[in-house]
Amino acid sequence: MTRTTRRNRRTLLAVGGAAALLALSACSSSDSDSSSTGSGSAASASSSDKLSGTVTVFAAASLQESFTTLGKEFEKAHPGTKVTFSFGGSDSLAASITGGAPADVFASASPKTMKIVTDAGDATGTPATFVRNQLEIATLPGNPGKVTSLKDLTNKALKVVLCDKEVPCGAAAQKALDASRLTLTPVSYEQDVKAALTKVELKEADAAVVYKTDVHAAGDKVEGVEFPESADAINDYPITLLKATRNTEAAKAFIALVRSAEGQKVLTEAGFLKP
Structure with a gap:
């Protein structure tokens, strides 16, 4: 075999090897792309599971x-x-x-x-x-009844509203009254705390035992009076x-x-x- 023939054969082998490497690289790249697309689809599917x-x-x-x-x-x-x-x-x-x-x-x-x-x-x-x-007393703006304590609500000259005793705000109010050994006769028992608060807002009552949150929500429509007994009746x-x-x-x-x-x-x- 001549030197030229041997050189040509080495060249063909090198080209063939390179081609094989390129093919393997292409396959690897294809597999990688396929894997990437698959995970991307999964992520997309996951992100598309929106609440409705x-x-x-x-x-x-x-x-x-x-x-x-x-x-x-x-x-x-x-x-x-x-x-x-x-x-x-x-x-x-x-x-x-x-x-x-x-x-x-x-x-x-x-x-x-x-x-x-x-x-x-x-x-x-x-x-x-x-x-x-926590409970708080809601009074008319300016507190004309001069309410400063839970005991002041027993004043018969005041129209006081409570939540029904079966309602959490009513049960809490009764717990505070019992702890203070006070007896209160309201002009009405309301079915929920908003109804009790509305009585004061409409000036149909002088005061109501409601929650701090309700006094806060009412803004300047009522005035809030805190009382220490409320700490023992937190819901x-x-x-x-x-x-x-x-x-x-x-x-x-x-x-x-x-x-x-x-x-x-x-x-x-x-x-x-x-x-």
């Missing part, structure tokens, strides 16, 4: 302003969702839930009213306390996912918002106490 639909929340009347704000924030963060609320006395809401009313979330103003729902087997998981609330507020929910993931996400730092900020700014 309606979340129905039954909540204590005292949560109206705060939850309305959080509902709007939730809808803004999750386009395609809608949060609807039913506010009222916790006992009435609990009765509605156990009676079959469709709802996804229940936020109560006391563990006692929450227990109505859990005992009936209508809650999923263990309810979590997310805030606490815990539990929240839970309901067994009958039709939108589990969105309902869980709303509860998570309520319990998050962002949700707690809204609630504490409204006057609620941290759990």
